[in-house]
Amino acid sequence: MEKPSRGKDTTCYKVVLTGGPCGGKTTGQARLSTFFENMGWKVFRVPETASVLLSGGIKFSDLSEEEAVRFQENLLKTMIQIENTFFELGRSCKRNCLIICDRGAMDASAFITKEKWEDIMKTNHWNNVELRDNRYNQIIHMVSAAKGAEEFYSIEDHSCRSEGVELARELDSNAAASWVGHPYFDVIDNSTDFEGKIRRMIGSICHKIGIDTGDRLLKNSRKVKFLVRAPLPDDSVFPPFQDFEVIHNYLQSNSPNQVRLRKRGQKGHYSYIHTVRRQNQPGGQVIEVKTQITHRDYINLLTQKDNSHFTIYKKRRCFIYNNQYFQLDIYEQPSHPRCRDLILLETYSALDETNLKETLPGFLNIEKEVTGNPDYSMYNLSLREDWKTSKKFWAYAPAPKIRDRRYEGDGLSNGFDCKKSLKMNGHDVKGKECNGKA
Numbered sequence: 001m002e003k004p005s006r007g008k009d010t011t012c013y014k015v016v017l018t019g020g021p022c023g024g025k026t027t028g029q030a031r032l033s034t035f036f037e038n039m040g041w042k043v044f045r046v047p048e049t050a051s052v053l054l055s056g057g058i059k060f061s062d063l064s065e066e067e068a069v070r071f072q073e074n075l076l077k078t079m080i081q082i083e084n085t086f087f088e089l090g091r092s093c094k095r096n097c098l099i100i101c102d103r104g105a106m107d108a109s110a111f112i113t114k115e116k117w118e119d120i121m122k123t124n125h126w127n128n129v130e131l132r133d134n135r136y137n138q139i140i141h142m143v144s145a146a147k148g149a150e151e152f153y154s155i156e157d158h159s160c161r162s163e164g165v166e167l168a169r170e171l172d173s174n175a176a177a178s179w180v181g182h183p184y185f186d187v188i189d190n191s192t193d194f195e196g197k198i199r200r201m202i203g204s205i206c207h208k209i210g211i212d213t214g215d216r217l218l219k220n221s222r223k224v225k226f227l228v229r230a231p232l233p234d235d236s237v238f239p240p241f242q243d244f245e246v247i248h249n250y251l252q253s254n255s256p257n258q259v260r261l262r263k264r265g266q267k268g269h270y271s272y273i274h275t276v277r278r279q280n281q282p283g284g285q286v287i288e289v290k291t292q293i294t295h296r297d298y299i300n301l302l303t304q305k306d307n308s309h310f311t312i313y314k315k316r317r318c319f320i321y322n323n324q325y326f327q328l329d330i331y332e333q334p335s336h337p338r339c340r341d342l343i344l345l346e347t348y349s350a351l352d353e354t355n356l357k358e359t360l361p362g363f364l365n366i367e368k369e370v371t372g373n374p375d376y377s378m379y380n381l382s383l384r385e386d387w388k389t390s391k392k393f394w395a396y397a398p399a400p401k402i403r404d405r406r407y408e409g410d411g412l413s414n415g416f417d418c419k420k421s422l423k424m425n426g427h428d429v430k431g432k433e434c435n436g437k438a
Contacts, residue, residue: 012090012097013209014136016104017201018179020144020172022153024188024197028142029100030273030292031198032205037264037271038318038327039211040242041096044086045292048102049079069112073120076108083135104139105131110174128181138184138208140201144172148190184208216325216348224356225376228328228343229365237363241319242266246329248312250382251304256394258379261301264316272298277379308392309382310336322359324349331381339381344370 017025017032033043053075063071083101090097106128109117121127145153146168153165179185186204188197203217235241246264253259258277263270274297276289293301305311313335317328327346331339345364349356360366370376374395380387387393 010094010096011209012087012093012099013138013205014087014090014099014101015138015140015205016101016136016179017140017142018103018107018175019140019142019188020146020175021168022145023142023172024145024194024201025102025142026292027290028140028198028201029102030290032098032100032202033271033292034264034273035202036098037244038242038325039096040318041098042090042093043271044090044097044099046083046086046099046101049075049082050103050107053078069116069120072108072112072116073124076105076120077124079103079105079108101136104136104179106178107175110171110178132179132182136182138186138205139179139182140204141176141179141185141187142197142201143176143187143189144168145190147172152194214320214324215351223346223348224369224371225373226345226360227367227370227376228345229367230341230343232330232343233363238317239319239321241317244316244318245270246314246316248314248378248382249302250306250309250379251301252306255392258394260379261298263298270295274298274301308384309379310334310384312339312378312382321361324359326361328364336382336384342381344376 017028019025029045033045036043053071058071060068060071083104086099090099112120146165150165153168176187186201188201188204190197192200199217203213206213206217244264244266246262249261251259251261253276260275260277262273262275264273265271272293272295274291274293278289311334313332315330315332317330319326319328324347329344329346331342331344333340345361345366349359351359374380374393377394379394383390383392385392
């Protein structure tokens, strides 16, 4: 296998996220991107070539057998060229770089016979070793919800998906089989809930690269939040850190759901996340569905801004201290006056309360833990109304169980049609949220 590309002091790591329908790839990409960006890495996301082409009106049911084979051949040529563009950028990047491919070259082999695939290889002077083993550093197969999490499998509202459960299982098996033989091939099954599935995926990549994640990705890890008293110490007191500009806007939505947009970046370069937070789910769960979107989609969605909320501006400082990963959110103006001088520290930890306190940054003046306290909910903090009279104030139980789940859509970088794909109340997204028990 090709080693991760390296400059003098940098690494370029190429990973493929593949799997059957409704397996968690889209949220996996968003979570993986955020995780590595917080560590100061540059992250490139290669779009799924099949979705790009199929969105142009191609339907497999309309193609003859020969046309289908030629389509797969041209799809593969297009994929290789798109990937090569990102790989070249990765090699020249002056920072550590993660390149996430939404499916890879071998996925095309899952849709045609072995004989036809070999014909394509011969015609184009390709071979499986180069396309499978040497092209990518690691393959992650996200198993379809149709295998072990059937109650969460859905094709509703997905314009490019029509597979029933049995077909989804078959496609999942075929996709996995196409990558067998790669030296670093991880199958992330549905043996845990979806949050656990995502953490196992991120952890497997960190393990292969050699990144120590501490206990952030352990199964029993939980999110905790602390109130920090201003002013902050001088930057020189902090361990090495990365600062990000973060802007949150809440959108119009049907109560009790919350829908928000996040713009996050450094030095004029941004990523965009659309999040639906679903309250009052079975078992008392709070479910967050996150989708990576384009700048164009972000601008379109901003027209649905909820004017009962202020825009939230933050500086987010990310750093590692005592082998624990921290995010320090420093609220900035213009925001509601209640956010003035507000600083919140967040981390994920599996430690008990006593041991966790011993790992907290001693150079910060931490007043108290506020995990689950509605006074420090970003949704409540952004409300224009007075909390005492507002009917929108959300008083939730302490430490709600939040599971990030995902839309299996093509919104990552294909520029999905927001007017059709996102009905702003909820949001009916191209790619129905499917997985919850992963």
